[in-house]
Amino acid sequence: MKRQRQAEQMTVLREMLDLRGAHFTRQRAAVFDYLNRVDHHPTAEEVFLAVKQGLPRISLATVYKNLEALVGCGAASKLTYGDGAARYDVRTDHHYHTRCLKCGRITDLEPEAGKQLLKLIKPPRGFKVEDYHLEVLGYCKSCS
Amino acid sequence: MKRQRQAEQMTVLREMLDLRGAHFTRQRAAVFDYLNRVDHHPTAEEVFLAVKQGLPRISLATVYKNLEALVGCGAASKLTYGDGAARYDVRTDHHYHTRCLKCGRITDLEPEAGKQLLKLIKPPRGFKVEDYHLEVLGYCKSCS
DNA sequence: ATTCTTGCAAAAGATTTGCAAACAA
């Protein structure tokens, strides 16, 4: 059933890419697959090192291009913090997470609060809301 | 009264720096003063170009060092997004803002919602909350 | 006097780009 799920995800990915006129490639699939497997939000470098196991000739530039392509077609999202490198995630619908100030690990928060949160937000007149992002900073269990 | 306010701010800055064993310098004061004047959240480059008007010999590295010093003593805060460069702000108590996806301009949101927001946040067990950050993404009046 | 800061140039880290060959549609 794990395999079937993966196959479904790849079909969905194919469609999402197709809508943007982008091709489905082994490298792209590998990057997407890795993002689906990990439980945290890796940097491009991390993705590169992991995907290289299966595709030894892949380059870091290709990983960057593919992460960009995945974000572009909506299959992944980019999370940027002050720690140098950007992080990537397959989920585009999670806007709530915690980030450890020591180890940098990111974990998702319950999305329940989101609905209520939206009611509280009062953007300035004329501002067209497209998305929102809530980040809770602190120290995780193993770092505190 | 504008001048007096500036003088007060500088006195406060002196104290904040002193607590960390940091010196008060013309360059540092100029960077801090600029952050106090602007209505948006500039990048280090922007600060550099602006401060250079009054201190033509200042270097970009000095601006970076001073922004870091200001953040270190609590006189400023650093805001990091996916658009390449970090942005800085004198206020350290504003965690709610909007960011335009087109021009990158950042404006503050009413902090009222913060109190209620905190009640909604349920971090994982063992996570020690230090800070939080809410960002609303979209298009500002002039860009939409 | 001692310690910190400046300015410069060089270095480092992350990400992007140009291009010819390879691949997907």
Place this chain on the structure above:
DNA sequence: TTGTTTGCAAATCTTTTGCAAGAAT
């Protein structure tokens, strides 16, 4: 076939660092 992607190297952009001279405490 046509347009996109790959891999490589070089380039770019942001930020940091080493160091001697200068400024603040």
